[in-house]
Amino acid sequence: MRAEETFGEQLVMPRITGRQTQRNNVPADTPLEYYKCATFLRYIDTIVMQLKAQFQGQSATVCKLVELLPTFCTTQTFANIEDSVQLYNRFLPDDSDALEVEFELKRWSAYWTRQPEGDRPDRPLDALHAAVSAGTFPCIVILLRICCCLPVSTASGERTFSALKYIKSYLRSTMTEDRLNGLAHMYINKDITLDYDKVTDIFSKSNCRLKLR
Numbered sequence: 001m002r003a004e005e006t007f008g009e010q011l012v013m014p015r016i017t018g019r020q021t022q023r024n025n026v027p028a029d030t031p032l033e034y035y036k037c038a039t040f041l042r043y044i045d046t047i048v049m050q051l052k053a054q055f056q057g058q059s060a061t062v063c064k065l066v067e068l069l070p071t072f073c074t075t076q077t078f079a080n081i082e083d084s085v086q087l088y089n090r091f092l093p094d095d096s097d098a099l100e101v102e103f104e105l106k107r108w109s110a111y112w113t114r115q116p117e118g119d120r121p122d123r124p125l126d127a128l129h130a131a132v133s134a135g136t137f138p139c140i141v142i143l144l145r146i147c148c149c150l151p152v153s154t155a156s157g158e159r160t161f162s163a164l165k166y167i168k169s170y171l172r173s174t175m176t177e178d179r180l181n182g183l184a185h186m187y188i189n190k191d192i193t194l195d196y197d198k199v200t201d202i203f204s205k206s207n208c209r210l211k212l213r
Helices: 002-007 031-055 058-068 078-087 098-113 124-134 138-149 156-167 177-188 196-205
Strands: none
Touching (some): 078 098, 078 138, 124 138
16 A cells, blocks of 8 residues: 555554544444545545635635736726625725726726736735825725735735644743744744844843844
8 A cells, every 4th residue: 555655664453442432433344444434534524624615605705806916907807806896895985886996996907907917916915015005096905905814815814823833832821922923923934034143143132031023
């Protein structure tokens, strides 16, 4: 079996008893049958349930907000995001209606059509910064803010929560908020290059406790 070749040892089925309550007590005659029922099928069920939760109901409508990104909006129409606009209409300015959002989307698309393809942001947060800097797209700004906060549209928030289980463990239960925020930034933003000599100089000039702010 490929699993045994990868593991390097023969897979052995754990002991099964009639009243086991602390682990999987799947009835099986062979290790292949046991791990298929206890691990593989449950793993597939979990993936299917998560996919259904992500792409059914309102999630499919929310995902359409990604089409506001400058890399996509130049080829999209208002009809593609009309459902999303109606869903979040209560968050838009009071005097805004669907027609005004449509005109604003046309101006947003025309603006990025004039820009080189290499300068068009492909991430919701970068697109939000561009819309705020322009100052003439109030509805687009609100919709992009919603897009940035939704896990279905960006993985940044998911990575943040995943990082906490490594940082805030039971051995660090008394960690202060400033230190937790500093360690979280260091763990999440691994792509940022640090000047280690400068960090060492700052640490050597302060007390022995590192201040992560």
